Amino acid sequence: MNKEIKYCDILLTNGSVVTVDDERRVLEPGAVAVSGNRIAAVGAPEDLDHYRAARVVDCTGKAVIPGFVDAHTHMFQSLGRGLGEGMSLYPWLSEFMWPYAQAISTREAWAGVRLTALEAARAGTTAVLDDHYAPVDLETTVGVARTIEEVGLRGVTARGIYGRPAEVTRHYDIPDYLFALTPEEELEITRAAVEATAGRRVSVWPSPDGNFIERELICDSVALAHELDVGWHIHCSAPQTDPAAYVSCYGERPVEWMHRAGLLDERAALAHGVWLDDNEVAYIGEAGAGVAHCPTSNCYLADGAIRLRDLRAAGAVVSLGTDGSACDHRQDMFEQMKQSVFVQRLTTLDPTASHAEEALCLATREGAKYLGIDAGVIAPGKLADLAVIDLNRVHLQPLNRLVSTLVYAARGSDVTMTIVGGEVIYENGASTKVDEGEVIAEARARSAELIERAGLHGLLSPWRERPDSGAGGADGSSSR
Numbered sequence: 001m002n003k004e005i006k007y008c009d010i011l012l013t014n015g016s017v018v019t020v021d022d023e024r025r026v027l028e029p030g031a032v033a034v035s036g037n038r039i040a041a042v043g044a045p046e047d048l049d050h051y052r053a054a055r056v057v058d059c060t061g062k063a064v065i066p067g068f069v070d071a072h073t074h075m076f077q078s079l080g081r082g083l084g085e086g087m088s089l090y091p092w093l094s095e096f097m098w099p100y101a102q103a104i105s106t107r108e109a110w111a112g113v114r115l116t117a118l119e120a121a122r123a124g125t126t127a128v129l130d131d132h133y134a135p136v137d138l139e140t141t142v143g144v145a146r147t148i149e150e151v152g153l154r155g156v157t158a159r160g161i162y163g164r165p166a167e168v169t170r171h172y173d174i175p176d177y178l179f180a181l182t183p184e185e186e187l188e189i190t191r192a193a194v195e196a197t198a199g200r201r202v203s204v205w206p207s208p209d210g211n212f213i214e215r216e217l218i219c220d221s222v223a224l225a226h227e228l229d230v231g232w233h234i235h236c237s238a239p240q241t242d243p244a245a246y247v248s249c250y251g252e253r254p255v256e257w258m259h260r261a262g263l264l265d266e267r268a269a270l271a272h273g274v275w276l277d278d279n280e281v282a283y284i285g286e287a288g289a290g291v292a293h294c295p296t297s298n299c300y301l302a303d304g305a306i307r308l309r310d311l312r313a314a315g316a317v318v319s320l321g322t323d324g325s326a327c328d329h330r331q332d333m334f335e336q337m338k339q340s341v342f343v344q345r346l347t348t349l350d351p352t353a354s355h356a357e358e359a360l361c362l363a364t365r366e367g368a369k370y371l372g373i374d375a376g377v378i379a380p381g382k383l384a385d386l387a388v389i390d391l392n393r394v395h396l397q398p399l400n401r402l403v404s405t406l407v408y409a410a411r412g413s414d415v416t417m418t419i420v421g422g423e424v425i426y427e428n429g430a431s432t433k434v435d436e437g438e439v440i441a442e443a444r445a446r447s448a449e450l451i452e453r454a455g456l457h458g459l460l461s462p463w464r465e466r467p468d469s470g471a472g473g474a475d476g477s478s479s480r
């Protein structure tokens with residue numbers, strides 16, 4: 001029977017298509033037709049031979065997967081890549097990240113964001129939640145969202161909200177300058193930023209930035225998210241000390257309070273959620289709230305291991321995030337997938353605690369749910385957010401089992417094409433959207449200026465430990 005001729009914009013054909021759809025189909029070979037910003041059809045190449053495409057991409061020897069969702073990153077931090085080695089979270093914040101955040105200018109933040117977005121696009125990431133907390137004026141915040149768009153990604157700029165120090169703040173060595181705006185100013189700027197980006201590829205959400213700010217401001221931020229019909233974001237219990245400080249101050253744990261205050265629902269996008277008790281896991285699960293798991297960051301800062309199986313069994317939407325280049329060092333979701341499995345296996349001593357298929361789901365379809373975007377799977381009608389991976393690389397041979405190879409052996413630099421909403425934003429070694437040489441040159445120059453101005457040059461020491469300090473320099477004799 002002759003099929004009716006159909007037209008599409010891009011036809012990716014003869015690749016191995018890992019759909020991550022409801023049936024978890026892997027088509028070897030498969031084809032994907034893209035029409036406008038959506039996927040028009042998926043199937044075996046012969047099933048789609050009636051499509052006439054403006055552009056046919058032969059994907060022989062390549063994998064086609066849903067684009068990755070980086071559910072928690074801090075793009076402005078990339079100018080500090082490599083600094084702050086060997087610290088736990090709060091020294092890392094007070095000696096490195098907070099001075100960095102205090103000193104960074106609008107232009108520097110945009111340069112860092114542009115670099116990070118470019119790195120992500122090159123590694124097959126199509127959507128991000130960028131937790132942006134410095135500087136947080138309206139112009140910078142909206143400019144951050146626009147910069148991510150310029151590079152071609154979609155997603156959210158979550159505007160960090162601090163307001164006034166809270167009772168719990170004194171448990172931390174948090175500098176006053178983070179609390180520069182009144183709660184009213186915070187909410188006003190956030191509202192304006194959300195409205196200025198409504199309906200765009202990258203929109204702004206409120207991000208009351210952790211459980212160390214005033215509870216009332218967290219509640220008001222969540223109310224604003226509801227009013228403006230967007231999600232909201234918060235750092236939640238990454239280090240063990242966070243719930244401990246909360247209990248000593250308020251007599252209850254952070255997620256217990258958020259549950260009791262009625263804040264948890266599907267709009268809630270929590271970052272980390274490492275230290276949760278059974279009740280907190282149940283509350284997050286019942287609410288269908290999101291948790292961005294950042295395994296590499298949790299290892300780097302020695303925070304701990306998330307209760308992945310418990311959270312997912314309870315109903316939480318668990319996604320994966322890099323947590324930014326300052327504590328992850330790479331915007332590479334392949335690394336997150338691998339680490340998410342390894343962290344579970346190592347801490348449970350159970351090799352069945354997680355697996356490659358689960359990691360790929362977290363990085364794609366669960367990430368899309370977390371961000372509330374109609375993507376994350378390769379299925380007709382979904383947004384055409386896709387990554388194409390070269391399977392002919394030496395480190396991927398012999399290719400016996402595709403999903404395991406993608407999760408454990410592949411890396412961001414194996415991506416040859418990234419497509420967002422039907423638009424090719426990266427192809428064969430170059431961004432189609434920005435001049436990579438200019439992005440890199442600007443980031444280098446602005447990084448040097450920023451490190452100097454922030455007084456962080458002490459962190460540049462080429463070798464951190466003294467040769468006589470023993471294994472790993474664990475005597476605290478760092479040169480910082």
Ligand SMILES: [Zn+2]
Nearest residue numbers: 074131271323
């Ligand atoms: Zn973070």
